[in-house]
Amino acid sequence: MIGIDSIAVWLGGLLALAAALFCLGYGLLAGRRERAAEVPEDRIWLEEEREMEEET
């Protein structure tokens, strides 16, 4: 009979796989979003930083 302690182990393995798949999707989506954006995200950051530097 499979007890809860064995199920917890299997759950760990499945969750590890699920976490990796989730991260894979997240990373691929981020890449697609970045390519689709008109202004690259780095430029937004640089502009924000420049604005802040000017203000301070």
Next chain:
Amino acid sequence: MIEYLIVILYISLLAYLNVRGRRQEIDPADPSAVRPHPLKSALGYGGVFVSTAAIIGFGGAAGVYGLGLLWLVVLNIGVGIFLAFSLFGERTRRLGHVLDAHSFPELLGARYRSGFLQAFCGLLVFCAMPLYAAEVILGAAAYIGVALDIPRDLALFGFSTLVAAYAIMGGARERRSAAALQAAFVAVGMLVLLFFTYHKLGGPLAAHRALQALRDQVPEALKKAGHQGWAAFPAFGSACWWRMISTLIAAVGVGALAQPQLVTRFFSARGGGELKRAVAPGAVFILAVAGSAFTVGALSNVYFARNPDRIEFARVLRKGGGETGETMLKEIAPRSDRERGVAVTTTFSGASALEACGGNVEEIVPRFVRRALPRWFTLLFLLALLSAALSTLRAQFLTAGISFGRDFYERGLRGGKRSPAAGAVSRMGMVAAILLSVGTAYVLPREFSGRGLEIVARATAAFFGFCAATFLPVFAGGYFYRRSTRAGAIASVAAGAGVYLFWLLLCHRPISGFLPVSSACFGAPSLVSALRSGFILWEEVDPILIALPVSLLVLIAVSAATRPFPREHLRRCLGR
């Protein structure tokens, strides 16, 4: 012949990439510099994150505690990769750029406007890093010793020389291509190892069924501590359960967020977009390397049970301490172990992986690879492990050196005045860190080897836990708690480090029981020996579970009682 050709080819490629990388050095603080591809960033980060401490140390621990350690992979991916890159990475990159920080202590010091905090954190990093580096060296030396059939001390000496040459002659900047190649090699090596393991044991289903059926072969001492087989979690609230959950899983899983050598890697990222994209290869890398190592470590029990080997052991009675330990005589016991104490020879066949390796947890994966897999793979796997160890050690020694030279010496001792000697002091700090690490790697096995202790995994967990308890509240508070103040940060770091060390040295029996501090001061191996409240077995509770909440509470309480930073500073650091 082909084996040696592969080794020469690999080392030549690594040397070429290092030389080429030297010509293409990038300054992390220069926003116009050409930045690496996210894949290279992720592999480089993963290469530093996962080392021989994980593959050999935690792989061996999985051979003792079983597949439940896969929960650490969940945390490594969820916290060490996803949260680190998506929540902290972008903010760290930006703050590092705005405040012109080049190291983790400098980032904290600039955020909280405290030279003392920078110097203090630099000193803590410099002092703690050799413990972790020693575990990486120990893991690599354990494999080299078994794979090449040479004494452990010789393997340690040879590998230490290689590490020193690689770290000192390699220069101060990162070689992205070499780091990415090393990480890719590790990932491929681990996947091949997993494939061979399943193949050897009759396929994934048969292998896991066989592991489940081995429940009765768990060593008696582990059974008494709550072990229920390698395909099941230990009994809830037992000593084994606490060791696995609080030390091996929680400390390492959470501690990955505040690793000084990992945080600085975000400084050279192109932007938030790149960091988010790097989440994908980073997670796949961790799954391939850590997931394979833990699975192979646990499944090695099936192989050792099916292929028992008669091995002679010596029961060593240590003088003075009254403790006994078992050391394998025939193959791995160093001569010094045979000479000291009173040795009574016993002989038995190895049933579990731990027994088959004479109680040396770090030898479970190396012995399995050497006995079960083809000779050519043993050598190829050696290269993969060297890659894993070298990339991590290089980052560790650089971080320790910079923490000593730039943060402690220049900021702490010279009050922030630029000193032409700072570079030389950093290099001296790096050399000192290498010597300390090698020294620790020599001493630890002499004290703990052959006693069924997962030295590498526990010491690695101690470093990760220490970093989490000391730096994580201040690091996270710097981004998400606008009310945090300089006094709160200093008090939090001091409280985290103090409480962690107190619990580790005086209360946490798996460590305090082997160190003389608690016994000498209080006449007991732990101040909370056998104390139990409900399911909490206090002597087995890892220090991170005590020190991290204390450190967080101190940050909040002291910050609430002191004056906050001016709005301009917060706006500069955190944006709108």
